[in-house]
Amino acid sequence: MKATIATLPGDGIGPEVMVETLRVLSAIGSKYGHDFTTTESLIGGIAIDETGNPLPDETIKTCEEADAILLAAVGGPKWSDPTSDVRPEQGLLKIRQHFGLFANLRPVKTYPALASHVPLRADLIEGVDILFVRELTGGIYFGQRKEMGDSDEAYDTMLYSRPEVERLAHVAFRAAQGRRNKVTSVDKANVLASMRLWRKTVVQVAEDYEDVELEHLLVDACTMHLLTRPSSFDVIMAGNMFGDILSDEASVLAGSLGMLPSASLGAGRFGMYEPVHGSAPDIAGQGKANPIGMLLSLAMLLRYSLELEEEARAIETAIDDVLADGLRTPDIASKGEAVCSTTEFVDAVLAKLA
């Protein structure tokens, strides 16, 4: 296959994990006979420094010409002046809006080798493999809101339309078909009107997917079930706010922030893929960054935008194997365990792929 991937290294550890991830992309291309082209452009703080704009038009144009976007991380203390009108994070919001990326997919998985890093009993977290499908461009984060001057009242509005819920549900059910055929839809239908529409719509969409089991959970109950029976979940779909909160809660199950990937998808196969972590300025330039979140983001890009399931799995399996062999970047090393650098970890992944 021929494909073009727009790469946005950004700031802090971004360029470090990007360089390493592109080595893996190139290895996958050679191994499976694909012709991958990458086009690098500016976003975030470095884009502000060089052009005055966190998302230059040139970057948008390059991304429009690509099949998918791979983004590392943006931001850092240099651009964190709260009084400044121009901030790196604006680049992220603008690019999500520009490409209509309404579905945010966040897989959370536990690794037996890292069980000691998770503050839950080992038998509880065994085999946890959850895919969050969070609505990203609607709901209460985008509804009308108002702080009424000096009065003691303010409001936010949670509004969902049937098409917004439908398109997200299709993403969730299709994803479940490639996994363990179960969708848990999270809502608060016992109280909120928007969430009754949510549930009704999900039930209707489910009729198209008879092979997928559908479970409904109220969001408050879901917070508890995530800690008491995390391995019973497959795909969890939720609105913008509930998905935000639940996926942060679930990230604890993985062991380190540096392990988590994400995909933001729109209507077609185009998408943007990025690790959940930020630019980690505290460890930037030291070879300490955990590359797993970024590598797994590449695996998601191959799976969803390029439909290369086998290649995606090859990367995921190689990471599992390297962890099982005991390689640890500092963030996932237990006391007394030897640590490796970002590059050494990726060398080991490449050796597994060879």
Ligand code: NAI
């Ligand atoms: P952060 O995710 O950059 O770092 C939080 C902690 O996790 C730090 O101790 C860091 O060293 C560690 N960490 C993060 N990624 C790691 C990795 N791959 N390997 C090992 N350790 C890792 O979040 P923080 O410190 O709140 O934000 C730093 C900057 O990143 C800020 O400017 C923030 O706005 C930006 N940010 C950008 C995001 C993005 O580009 N999507 C997301 C979150 C924050």
Ligand code: MG
């Ligand atoms: Mg959050």
